[in-house]
Amino acid sequence: MSDLTTKYRPTTFDEVLGQDAVVNSLKKVVESGSRKTFLLSGPSGTGKTTLSRIIAAEVGCDPKNLIEIDAATHTGIDAMRDVAQAARYRSLGKSPVKAVIVDECHRLSKASWDSLLKILEEPPAHVFWFLCTTEIDKVPQTVRTRAVAYNLRPVDDDVLYDLLEDVVEKEGLDVPDGVLDLISTKAYGSPRQALSYLAVCAGCESRKEAAELISVATEEGEAVTLARMLVSRKDFTWPKVQKLLKQLQHEQPESIRLIVVNYVQSTLLSCKEKQVEYLLGILDAFSEPCNPSEKMAPIQLAVGRVMFGDD
Numbered sequence: 687m688s689d690l691t692t693k694y695r696p697t698t699f700d701e702v703l704g705q706d707a708v709v710n711s712l713k714k715v716v717e718s719g720s721r722k723t724f725l726l727s728g729p730s731g732t733g734k735t736t737l738s739r740i741i742a743a744e745v746g747c748d749p750k751n752l753i754e755i756d757a758a759t760h761t762g763i764d765a766m767r768d769v770a771q772a773a774r775y776r777s778l779g780k781s782p783v784k785a786v787i788v789d790e791c792h793r794l795s796k797a798s799w800d801s802l803l804k805i806l807e808e809p810p811a812h813v814f815w816f817l818c819t820t821e822i823d824k825v826p827q828t829v830r831t832r833a834v835a836y837n838l839r840p841v842d843d844d845v846l847y848d849l850l851e852d853v854v855e856k857e858g859l860d861v862p863d864g865v866l867d868l869i870s871t872k873a874y875g876s877p878r879q880a881l882s883y884l885a886v887c888a889g890c891e892s893r894k895e896a897a898e899l900i901s902v903a904t905e906e907g908e909a910v911t912l913a914r915m916l917v918s919r920k921d922f923t924w925p926k927v928q929k930l931l932k933q934l935q936h937e938q939p940e941s942i943r944l945i946v947v948n949y950v951q952s953t954l955l956s957c958k959e960k961q962v963e964y965l966l967g968i969l970d971a972f973s974e975p976c977n978p979s980e981k982m983a984p985i986q987l988a989v990g991r992v993m994f995g996d997d
């Protein structure tokens with residue numbers, strides 16, 4: 687089983703869940719070609735970045751010409767100037783269109799915002815900007831007036847339940863009674879979070895066990911990220927792993943281990959044969975309970991065994 691949040695991420699307007707009014711408006715705006723700067727706000731996991739990618743595709747942006755930047759780690763003016771400069775050059779491919787997605791844009795510095803005002807108001811004909819934020823109040827008013835703005839709402843629980851039920855059927859997952867209801871409620875309107883919880887809970891034997899794992903996963907989101915990284919091997923480099931382990935160093939190692947184990951065992955239920963040996967290797971590496979006195983050492987050792995083997 688691949689990462690469910692990636693596998694079931696919408697790629698067209700019609701696949702977006704729970705945002706009908708926003709989608710209908712966006713279709714008209716895209717069709718008219720009247721706007722090039724979009725401001726998408728709303729809770730985490732409700733589809734801001736996904737919708738930005740869909741709009742970019744609709745206006746003819748090739749994936750290789752899509753620039754995504756995380757403002758949480760690139761807050762400075764130099765980074766934004768570099769992005770704006772790179773976007774100015776027209777693509778030499780079939781389509782000249784370029785698109786820039788700025789996630790968590792409210793984290794940009796005042797100097798960065800000031801440097802973007804002119805280009806956001808009058809972007810080159812081939813450039814589209816997408817500003818995504820969970821904290822719209824922190825986006826300067828001068829920026830808001832230069833963009834067409836949409837606020838995404840939490841998705842209704844019944845819509846999330848239908849999504850989960852569909853994924854369970856397609857993936858052939860074995861989920862105890864009551865777990866989908868639990869996940870739908872605990873996801874708080876986020877399809878991404880619902881799918882993430884499903885991946886963690888798919889191997890559970892009871893609703894109670896699922897509730898405990900969701901509780902841990904809620905507190906330790908980085909542990910789920912680690913599990914995904916181990917399974918998918920995407921960005922599976924030591925610098926990336928090292929950064930993630932540093933973020934986890936104050937969490938309970940045994941809780942981290944249980945999240946990884948449950949995530950991997952649920953993946954095993956529907957993976958391709960060529961993945962089985964690798965996934966079993968992860969389970970083996972994380973099979974021993976963690977001794978609290980050893981702190982993060984057992985987790986570091988387990989990750990090292992997966993990355994480099996036992997030698």
